[in-house]
Amino acid sequence: MNMNDIKVGQKVKVLTIEGKGAEKKLFDIGIMTGAQLELVSRHPFRGPLVIKVGNAKVALGRSVAKQVRVEAI
Amino acid sequence: MKVIAIGNPNVGKSAVLNRLTGSQIFVSNYAGTSVEAARTRMIIADREVSIYDTPGVFSIFSNTDEGRTVRRLLEDEKPDIILNIVDATNLERNLVLTDELMALGIPLLILLNQIDMARDLGIDIDTRLLSERLGHPVISFSATSGEGYAEFIKTMEAKFAIPPRETDQDIIKPRVYSIGESNGQYCSGNCWNCSKQINECTSEADLQRAQEARIISNLVTNMTNEGQRLKLSRIQTWIDKPILGSFFLLFIAYLGFYTLLKFIQLSEGPINALLVPVGQTIEKFLVNTLPPGWFSEIIAQAVPEGLIIPFTIIMPAMLVVGLFMAILEDTGLLPRYSVALERLGSVFGLSGQGIIPLALGFGCRTPAIVASRIMPNHGQRFIIVTLLSIVIPCSATLGVLAAVIAAFNAYLAVIIGMMLLVFAVLAKLLSRMVPREEFIYELPPLRIPITSNVINKIKIRFSGFFTEVLPLLLVMNIAVRMLMDSGALEYFKAMEGFSRALFGIPGEALIAVFITIFQRYLAPLVLINLSLTSREATIAIAMISLSLPCLPAIVMTIRELGLKNLVKIIMMGLATSFSVGIFLNIILPQ
Known part of the structure; x- marks a missing residue:
């Protein structure tokens, strides 16, 4: 499952990042294998997702979010 | 150390x-x-x-x-x-x-x-x-x-x-x-x-x-x-709600626009009152010191004139936009705009926050070009400044355009349709060249802005007004004056045949298109003195409203993006204007 599939408020752990395009940028903001994330909100009309990484909030477009494979914890 | x-x-x-x-x-x-x-x-x-x-x-x-x-x-x-x-x-x-x-x-x-x-x-x-x-x-x-x-x-x-x-x-x-x-x-x-x-x-x-x-x-x-839980983080939860928060952000942006336009409007009178005597003194001084002749006449006219635009339009724009940008940055609201507007922007292949400078452009394009710093990278910024320069009509232009459209009974729907079409096509073409980056943004926690920090940021934004903007505008103003005075534009009258065949408008109307560089809202006024049919007026007005940036916008573009990019924008502007003319000449019934 990827970040698009989870429910608001759900906590997950990153398994892998698929594709190389956004890997570095995701890494910079703390989204990497093993990182714990929480989905804070989802903007309407397939807008961006707001995700909590550590104490920081990050917004991801749906196409990037699709590349983040996660598992529930 | x-x-x-x-x-x-x-x-x-x-x-x-x-x-x-x-x-x-x-x-x-x-x-x-x-x-x-x-x-x-x-x-x-x-x-x-x-x-x-x-x-x-x-x-x-x-x-x-x-x-x-x-x-x-x-x-x-x-x-x-x-x-x-x-x-x-x-x-x-x-x-x-x-x-x-x-x-x-x-x-x-x-x-x-x-x-x-x-x-x-x-x-x-x-x-x-x-x-x-x-x-x-x-x-x-x-x-x-x-x-x-x-x-x-x-x-x-x-x-x-x-x-x-x-x-x-x-x-x-x-x-x-x-x-x-x-x-x-x-x-x-x-x-x-x-x-x-x-x-x-x-x-x-x-x-x-x-x-x-x-x-x-x-x-x-x-x-x-x-x-x-801090009071601020409670406000933050509220602002970060997808729909409610977006309305709040738009309201703040509206307040910003309103303040800016009010400020320009209110400050213009006093600044003019101050500048007019100064301009007269300079003019007198120049007339007295320079050897009489064509050149000195132009200088004496262009220098005081060249002072008015930077002080009445560019200075308030740089100050007020600087202030708002500083507050938005310092509070952490700025990246929230990109999140809230992402979907809207993506329709045109733009980054969401581009909506802000574009909307600002309907007021005045100069501060909008300053505000294009909101864009995440240089390429996206270039797209926004190009769209602002070529397509978006500022409030001054809109007023004059409306008057000219009414005077000639031009086809309003055609002109508006043309503007929308050009916007969509241009945005799509440009965004093809500079693809949108993957949408990854950090949302910093909301903070109360620190006054001295905000003041410093305005200082940074305002730096260069006296050293870059003012001299550049003076020089350009002198150059444009010389061009207009030299009668070079009169040659376009001789292009009657060319103009008629290609755009279906008289050669004199073509002059107006080029005057847009000088001051966009001046150009339609040139048309008023001509006798045009509704069809001719429609084509000419569409060509004028989709052409070149005005002088203050040109100066800001040089400062913000460099001369090379300005040249690109001007070439695109001319190409757009001519294409619009040709296109309308073909599709509009005689």
């Missing part, structure tokens, strides 16, 4: 520097980048310390304008100390950069900023242990309350007491890292050369650094209580 301040984006770096040095600030543009580096000075123990501010970076090896600026500063200035500003609420992520910096072999001083906010969140950081682990001094700091200031001064004084290089080298045992673009034979995969090839993905060294950062962060951090 030279100090370079480096930190992740959104760690409150400029607020820290403000707290440390007060508001003495010197702005310098770094060649080849769109990013400014500001320098401040402070006196510690009777010695002058220059502190260089840098744009926020996640890695000093990153292949962005920000990364390049930081690398160039490190190479050119050879700092004695790097002031690493770290966000205490996101220690783990921030330590990745610290780890990179440690390997440069330059003494580090780490400021753990926002320590007060970390405490409120229930995060307890053992600074002594952290300092031991890193081998560099760590100071808990709060830019808001000033906590840690005394300790910073004490640490800096101690740095003066001992020659820094000798002592520090024993402690840190530098690894083989180099920031130089051309590296020697040693390479551990951490030099700029190597990271250039792999900059799109993470390297082994990156992962190692991340792991090290996690270990250290876990070691020194204790989560005490649940943490109390």
Whole structure:
């Protein structure tokens, strides 16, 4: 499952990042294998997702979010 | 002594520097980048310390304008100390950069900023242990309350007491890292050369650094209580609600537009009243000193005229937009706009926050070009400035256009339709050339803006008004005046046949299209004196409203994007205008 599939408020752990395009940028903001994330909100009309990484909030477009494979914890 | 301040984006770096040095600030543009580096000075123990501010970076090896600026500063200035500003609420992520910096072999001083906010969140950081682990001094700091200031001064004084290089080298045992673009034979995969090839993905060294950062962060951090909820974080939860928050953000933007336009409107009278006598004095002086003739006549006319536009339009625009941008940045609201507007922007292939300068352009395009700094990268900025220059009609243009449309009974629907069509086509074409980046944004916590910080940011934005904008506008104004006075435009009348065949309008109407450079709202007025049919007027007006940027916009574009990009925009503007003319001439029935 990827970040698009989870429910608001759900906590997950990153398994892998698929594709190389956004890997570095995701890494910079703390989204990497093993990182714990929480989905804070989802903007309407397939807008961006707001995700909590550590104490920081990050917004991801749906196409990037699709590349983040996660598992529930 | 030279100090370079480096930190992740959104760690409150400029607020820290403000707290440390007060508001003495010197702005310098770094060649080849769109990013400014500001320098401040402070006196510690009777010695002058220059502190260089840098744009926020996640890695000093990153292949962005920000990364390049930081690398160039490190190479050119050879700092004695790097002031690493770290966000205490996101220690783990921030330590990745610290780890990179440690390997440069330059003494580090780490400021753990926002320590007060970390405490409120229930995060307890053992600074002594952290300092031991890193081998560099760590100071808990709060830019808001000033906590840690005394300790910073004490640490800096101690740095003066001992020659820094000798002592520090024993402690840190530098690894083989180099920031130089051309590296020697040693390479551990951490030099700029190597990271250039792999900059799109993470390297082994990156992962190692991340792991090290996690270990250290876990070691020194204790989560005490649940943490109390701050009033601000409650507001933040509300603003970050997808729909409600978006309305709130749009309302704030509307307030900004309203203030700007009101300010320009209200300040124009008094500024004019002040400038007119000054202009008259200058004109008299010039007439008396210059040898009489065509040239001096033009200079005497163009110089006072050239003063009016920068002071009545550009100055208020730079000030008010500067103020709003500073507040939006300092509060942390700015990136929230990109999130809220992402969907809307993506319809046109634009980044969401582009909606802001575009909307502002309907008021006046000059501040809109300043506000295009909101865009995430140079390419996106170019798209927005191009659309502003060619398509978006400012309120002054709209007024005159409406009058001319009414006077000739031109086809309003055709003109509006043409503008929408050109906007959509141009946006699509341009965004093809500069593809949107993957949407990844950090949303910094909301903060109350610090006044001195805001003032400094306005200073930075306003710098260059007297040294760049004013002289440039004067020169351009003289040049345009000379062109108009020389009668060069009269030649277009001779192009009657060409103009008729291609666009279906008389040659004189074509002149108006070129006058748009001078002042866009002047151009339609040229049409009023001609006798045109509705069809001719429709084509001419459409060509005028989809053509070239006005003089103030041209000057701002040179300042913000450089001459080369301006030339590109002007070429595109001419191409657009001619295509519109030809297109309408073909489809409109005679």
